[in-house]
Amino acid sequence: MTVFTIEDVRKTFTNGEVTEEILKGVNLSLKEGEVTALVGASGSGKSTLLTIAAGLQPASDGQILFEGTNLTEMNAEQVRKVRANKFGFVFQFAHLVPFLTVEEQLMLMLDVAGTKMKKSEQKKEIDEILSLVDMSHRKKAYPSSLSGGEKQRIAIARAIIHKPKVLFADEPTASLDSKRSKDVMALIRELTKTLNITTLLVTHDEEMLAYADRIIKMSDGQVA
Incomplete structure (x- = not known):
């Protein structure tokens, strides 16, 4: 089932008298339970398209x-409400709050998403998600004691704790070595299937494309 549709999306930036068209009429549909990967050279528009789709910047x-x-x-x-309630985000770096434990990171996300759960319900939900990402043993840990791969696993848990659509x-694996990159991508794919999420991935690493259901190549602001 199609959940997300991008129709003739364009993006221009103006710097003084110079106008640059970054996206030139992109059309794309995203399906439930699928990982769609956007690939292309630097400057092809793939990250711009992702941020526009996610409501982080407006389309022109x-x-x-x-x-x-x-x-x-x-x-x-x-x-903003759609982003908080329906979308999840994973970036190159985990961006965990340094003074919060893993459990507290996830509890904060549930509060931000406005789930209105009781504390006991939140704790149960957190336990279930940490089990899914194989991080139950790190629930009371602070970010400073986590490895790079563990931090990304917690970032993924935080992104899906509120059951986003x-x-x-x-670039969720850009800061990781090859083994950890494959582990993280396998986890993203598994969660996409298990939770029936629609996943849009931007990557420059061709090895990560093996974990995608669809590969969309972008060139010069267009779908190639």
């Missing part, structure tokens, strides 16, 4: 349809 033209709703017609607060992953 075109439409973003999520579950039949046009995000481009929403105001900033409405888009869409997971946006922008």
